[in-house]
Amino acid sequence: MKNRSIQHIIYAATYNMGGFPVRQPLPSAQVNNLDPFLLLHHADVKVPENVPVNKAGVGPHPHRGFSPVTFIFKGGVHHRDSRGNNNVIYAGGTQWMNAGMGIIHSERPPHDIHEIGGRQEIIQLWVNSPASEKMKQPVYYPATAEEIPHIISNDGLVTINIVSGSFNGVKGPVPASTEVNTFTAEFKAGGKHFINIPANHNAFIYLLDGKLLVNGSEVKGKYAVVFNNDGDGFELEAAEDTRLFIGSGLPLNEKIASHGPFVMNTETELLEAFRDYEMGKMGVLIED
Template structure:
């Protein structure tokens, strides 16, 4: 298998998102998007015991035109939305929401967060929707850890959770309108594995922690993201320390992207329409 080379390495700087510190490797001034992926936020925090869960986290806000995806690593996320969905996804699970024509949702710690250690760690990834699906009806998919296929390689030293897409003979449960491969990977120190990636997919690797050696590039520490070139069929990784990785790959949309806050469309006119529709209540109302 020919190894993909690294286009660039990005450090996940800490930014303030409405009072919540998050690490954001992209977008940056250098990399606006990794088509079809628009944004990645990595958030880890201790929830104070005095905090009221249903008043913590992120309150009601709208989205249109893309899929906000939340990978839950510690604790849980309580999702509510204007379409009546009310669900808690716990550690190891993923919530995939296709915002489509518009939805209002909130993401807060679950009521039992302190019983689970009081920590919350998540990655939120914005995945663009193609023009033909931007105005579809919204869809919310809660995928719990126990419903996510897990492959164990190298004698159990490499664990691969397949969230969406085809990985060998294993298919991820979440279906997407364009081909996406989402792998949640844990590697023990000293293990090596080669991950196949479809040649026409754009791809990146984000390290939540630990350290790896990327074949042909060198060592990479946690909180860094590797943008890969489309010049090979996969990537070979050796864990220098115990490491958690998010490997994402997807067929690029090659469509114009115009965004404003929580709306991602193809033209400025569509953004203006999204703002009007939200103000008029056409995306629904969420009363918690």
Template sequence: MKRRTIETIAYGQPMDMGGFPIRQALPSSKADMLDPFLLLHHANIKVAENVDVKNAGVGPHPHRGFSPVTFIFKGGVHHRDSRGNSHIVYEGGTQWMNAGMGVIHSERPPEDIHALGGTQELIQLWINTPAANKMDAPAYIPVTKEDTPVVNDEDGLTNIQVVAGELNGVKGSIVPQTPINMFTIRMKKGGTYFIPFAASHNAFIYALEGTVLINEKEELPAFYMASFNKDGEGVQITAAADSILLMGTGEPLNEPVVSHGPFVMNNQTQLLEAFRDYQMGKMGVLIEE
């Protein structure tokens, strides 16, 4: 299979997001979006010991029209929402939510976060929803590390969690609304692996730790995201150091995107309707307990 070449490499710019230090690799100065991927935030937060976890993290806020997906690399996240879901997912797990017509949720540290080391490291990725499904009923899909299928290389140097989609015949636990592959990849120095995917997909790799070589020549260090040209059917990844990566590939929707804050729709009227419906209580009420 022909290897894809890199189109851009973007740095995850440090920024403040409502009082939380995060890195934003998408959107960047090099790309507004990578259809269907809209936003990538990488957070590595130390939870203060003197703060009640019920007041830590991110409080209730609404979403409509896309899937906010949280990949948990350290600690855990307690998700609560206006549909009655209350669930904790720990390190190695994923919280996938299709916001659909609208939902209010919060993302707090779990009660035992300090027993786990007091650190939350996670990536939140926003994935666009097709126009035909933006007003579907919301769905919350928690998947633990134990319930996430894994692909291991024969040399033991590469471990790949198949969160969604498929890799070499192994299918993820989560079935997205459109053709998407999501992998969390852990590689020891010297490990190498070729990841195939559809020629029509857009694709990215974000490095949380370490440094990898793409196609054995271009370096991708920690906190950088590579996106790829549509000129092949896969990517060769080689670890120059022990590394942790998030990789996504997806079929572009090729639909108009109009977004503001927590809502992603197809036109300005729909966006105004989202704000109106939220203010009228149509996305429900979240009372945290």
């Protein structure tokens, strides 16, 4: 197995997103996007006890043209949208929404967030949709921790959860609209595993915490590693207990026009998205 070489090691700087501190390794100064991945946010926040739970988190907002995906590591997320979906997913689960032609959703803490620790830790990943899929009907795929298959290394030190795509013959439950693999993983100190990646995929990892040796290079928590497309995958070895995200995807190789919550192919399509949202064509979300 040939290791892919490292293209970039990127520190996830902290940004203020509407009052929420988030770490953002993608996009960054080094990498604008890693086709088909557009953005990654990592948030680990304490839910304020002086704010009603149904007013905390992220209120109703629109999307069109891509899939915003939330991977939940602590706490939970209560998803509601203008298509009538209303669901809570807790730690270890994923909420995958293909926004398609347009949808409005909110992401609040669950009603029992303070009983389960009061923290929300999530990764939100934006996965671009091809032009042929951007104006299709929106689809929402929730997956609980119990519904996401995993593999465990023979020594028990490495666990890899397969959300979408496949790994070592294990297929994830989420039917993504493009060819993407999204995995979460936990490596105990000393754990070692080779991550096979299709030759035609772009690939990266993001460390929530801990420390890994990546092809022999030391990488700490809050850093992302972007790989060149020159090998079969990459070997990871944990110097400390480490939680990480692993993503790979077939590039779309299409023009991107994006602004705020919309990702299209042309500026005209962007203007149409804003117009359609203002005209109410993406529906209405009234939270109960």
